[in-house]
Amino acid sequence: MTRSPDKYYQARVLDRRDVSRDLCILRIDPGGPFEYRAGQYATLGLEQGGVRTERPYSMASSPYEEALEFFVELVPKGGLTPSLFQLKSGGALLCRKVAKGRFLIDLRSGRTNHLLLSTVTGVAPFVSYVRTVYRDWNSGTSPMPGKHRFFCLQGASRSFEFGYREELERYGSEAPWFTYVPTVSRPWDEPHWSGETGRVEDLLRKYTEAWRLRPNETTAYLCGHPKMIENCRGILERAQWKKEAVLEEAYYQAAIKEAGGPA
Ligand SMILES: Cc1cc2nc3c(=O)[nH]c(=O)nc-3n(C[C@H](O)[C@H](O)[C@H](O)COP(=O)(O)OP(=O)(O)OC[C@H]3O[C@@H](n4cnc5c(N)ncnc54)[C@H](O)[C@@H]3O)c2cc1C
Secondary structure (H helix, E strand, O other): OOOOHHHEEEEEEEEEEEEEOOEEEEEEEOOOOOOOOOOOEEEEEEEEOOEEEEEEEEOOOOOOOOOEEEEEEOOOOOOOHHHHOOOOOOOEEEEEOOOEOOOOOOOOOOOOEEEEEEEHHHHHHHHHHHHHHHHHHHHOOOOOOOOOEEEEEEEEOOHHHOOOHHHHHHHHHHOOOEEEEEEEOOHHHOOOOOOEEOOHHHHHHHHHHHOOOOHHHEEEEEEEOHHHHHHHHHHHHHOOOOHHHEEEEEOOOOOHHHOOOOO
8 A cells, every 4th residue: 555655754764772672762853743642752764675574652752842752662573662662862753643542531531549559661641741740830830639649650670671760650659649550470580679569450449448548539540451451451450449449551462372471
């Protein structure tokens, strides 16, 4: 199928932070006006040998920022990420002009607690939410956060995978409306880790109790590994969360061999 070149901007990498060998944070100049809301995704692509490969990536940046920011995991033998990981500062890529997605902060239902559950790069839309609300809070002219409170539980195998830990912990210490708990599922690999341990789904009940989150007052957001999403959805449904109070953004379909679960 021939795609109209008008649908794409020629984007450019502004800078890149390598979080680990297979995780990086890319800041991108989209190459033209790009409107989006916190929680949406952009479609990034590369054209090689006349073949264009594109994939969706959630913005970690806030719409208040000029650059777009992405937290990307390398998928060995994947169609796009091995080439994406070759890009350095100044490198060119394609960005669809239109942002998409409905994984937005729920401001319509009247529920004022927001439970943000993620694995590794799945934290990206939550970083966008929190950067946006933080800016609103500091401006003093926005109705946000008002009564809204955000509780973020992020899972990873190892602590070096928390690409935004410092930033989120800083918001957590400054903002009374934000709480952040990172948890590692392989604590035996890092004896110096003194934080929470276990998978997100193992800790979900503990934290909904500790934070006193009730289904009628709380929207849950699940983002990242499909198995974490499935497991957390089941736990929340059994705890009386209604379907419409659980929003999901699965980054990919679980392969049968890894059906055992996420970090
Ligand atoms: C709405 C949306 C937002 C997304 N946002 C992000 C984001 O912010 N950051 C990010 O890194 N990715 C994100 N993804 C995933 C991203 O779109 C790609 O699927 C991913 O980067 C792999 O692309 P690839 O072409 O290298 O691999 P592919 O050729 O697409 O996939 C190869 C195989 O690996 C599996 N796979 C894909 N991703 C993973 C993974 N992370 N771990 C293990 N197996 C995987 C696929 O199911 C497939 O079987 C998002 C996906 C969606 C739908």
